[in-house]
Amino acid sequence: xxxxxxxxxxxxxxxxxxxxxxxxxxxxxxxxxxxxxxxxxxxxxxxxxxxxxxxxxxxxxxxxxxxxxxxxxxxxxxxxxxxxxxxxxxxxxxxxxxxxxxxxxxxxxxxxxxxxxxxxxxxxxxxxxxxxxxxxxxxxxxxxxxxxxxxxxxxxxxxxx
Amino acid sequence: xxxxxxxxxxxxxxxxxxxxxxxxxxxxxxxxxxxxxxxxxxxxxxxxxxxxxxxxxxxxxxxxxxxxxxxxxxxxxxxxxxxxxxxxxxxxxxxxxxxxxxxxxxxxxxxxxxxxxxxxxxxxxxxxxxxxxxxxxxxxxxxxxxxxxxxxxxxxxxxxxxxxxxxxxxxxxxxxxxxxxxxxxxxxxxxxxxxxxxxxxxxxxxxxxxxxxxxxxxxxxxxxx
Numbered sequence: 001x002x003x004x005x006x007x008x009x010x011x012x013x014x015x016x017x018x019x020x021x022x023x024x025x026x027x028x029x030x031x032x033x034x035x036x037x038x039x040x041x042x043x044x045x046x047x048x049x050x051x052x053x054x055x056x057x058x059x060x061x062x063x064x065x066x067x068x069x070x071x072x073x074x075x076x077x078x079x080x081x082x083x084x085x086x087x088x089x090x091x092x093x094x095x096x097x098x099x100x101x102x103x104x105x106x107x108x109x110x111x112x113x114x115x116x117x118x119x120x121x122x123x124x125x126x127x128x129x130x131x132x133x134x135x136x137x138x139x140x141x142x143x144x145x146x147x148x149x150x151x152x153x154x155x156x157x158x159x160x161x
Numbered sequence: 162x163x164x165x166x167x168x169x170x171x172x173x174x175x176x177x178x179x180x181x182x183x184x185x186x187x188x189x190x191x192x193x194x195x196x197x198x199x200x201x202x203x204x205x206x207x208x209x210x211x212x213x214x215x216x217x218x219x220x221x222x223x224x225x226x227x228x229x230x231x232x233x234x235x236x237x238x239x240x241x242x243x244x245x246x247x248x249x250x251x252x253x254x255x256x257x258x259x260x261x262x263x264x265x266x267x268x269x270x271x272x273x274x275x276x277x278x279x280x281x282x283x284x285x286x287x288x289x290x291x292x293x294x295x296x297x298x299x300x301x302x303x304x305x306x307x308x309x310x311x312x313x314x315x316x317x318x319x320x321x322x323x324x325x326x327x328x329x330x331x332x333x334x335x336x337x338x339x340x341x342x343x344x345x346x347x348x349x350x351x352x353x354x355x356x357x358x359x360x361x362x363x364x365x366x367x368x369x370x371x372x373x374x375x376x377x378x379x380x381x382x383x384x385x386x
Contacts, residue, residue, distance in 0.1 A: 020346075052351060056326060059307060059322065060326055062300060063301045063304045064328050065212075065328060068209050073205060076201050076231070077197075
């Protein structure tokens with residue numbers, strides 16, 4: 001409160017929050033007693049209290065918000081169910097492209113694997129006759145297959161040639 | 162959630178003892194749809210009041226309230242129950258309202274029009290009589306007049322006053338919902354009351370203004386803002 005009376009602004013401001021308690025009949029204790037004493041002797045605060053009491057009377061004459069009725073809770077629950085099913089559909093739709101891609105990838109990979117295995121098997125079968133095995137034949141001197149013996153130089157001149 | 166879970170006998174269905182919110186939250190977290198439906202039934206009126214208070218009676222109140230419960234349902238498994246379920250729900254509602262206003266790019270309060278003679282005399286009747294207007298129509302019309310008068314207040318003060326006096330929220334609840342200090346809420350409420358009464362007096366004809374005033378005729382004259 002920014003009122004100035006013979007008691008001074010400080011006194012009035014000190015009890016300002018208690019004015020609302022007084023209106024709501026919630027004032028008690030020593031603090032309340034001191035406030036009432038102040039208001040009894042302060043015409044400015046007393047006038048404001050009277051004004052506030054009139055405002056309460058005025059405002060309480062108004063019609064409060066209407067009751068939404070018994071059907072409201074049912075409507076709320078119906079909207080919750082609708083929102084829930086919408087959310088689950090949305091969740092399913094979100095993963096759908098990933099699932100679809102996964103299946104396609106798996107199918108492609110399987111086909112590629114089958115093609116690779118069958119190609120490999122076929123290639124192996126055709127490649128078999130081209131393999132040449134060299135076996136020493138009878139009567140052939142064995143030394144032609146043996147490496148030439150290494151010669152060690154007898155002296156420095158021989159080594160130069 | 163599993164449909165079979167609804168076949169369970171829930172504490173709130175037994176009739177012997179009404180389950181508290183904590184128990185219902187626990188059951189909802191484990192997948193019992195019926196428990197969450199019971200939570201909706203318990204809190205729907207307060208959520209409606211809160212949303213209507215912030216949005217200034219928009220036609221979209223029901224949609225926003227449904228959205229609040231949907232968000233609560235989707236997030237309930239993460240709710241650790243350190244705060245009360247109602248406080249958590251109110252915070253979701255406040256955020257949802259601000260999101261709505263931001264998207265629509267509108268101020269919740271759109272006009273502050275002059276009142277007709279009849280409307281002024283209706284207000285005067287309420288202030289000078291201790292009896293509130295009777296019948297839903299009269300009260301709805303009073304609400305419309307008051308909404309116009311509340312147009313002079315800053316948006317948050319208007320919300321505080323509407324939620325406190327018309328929709329019945331406590332100071333403690335308002336502080337938690339709007340992330341304000343309790344004393345701040347009290348002071349702002351009290352100052353908003355003063356402003357609304359100043360506005361009321363300005364709209365009164367001079368004779369009407371003096372008729373109800375009595376000894377504290379014009380506190381606004383003493384008030385130095």
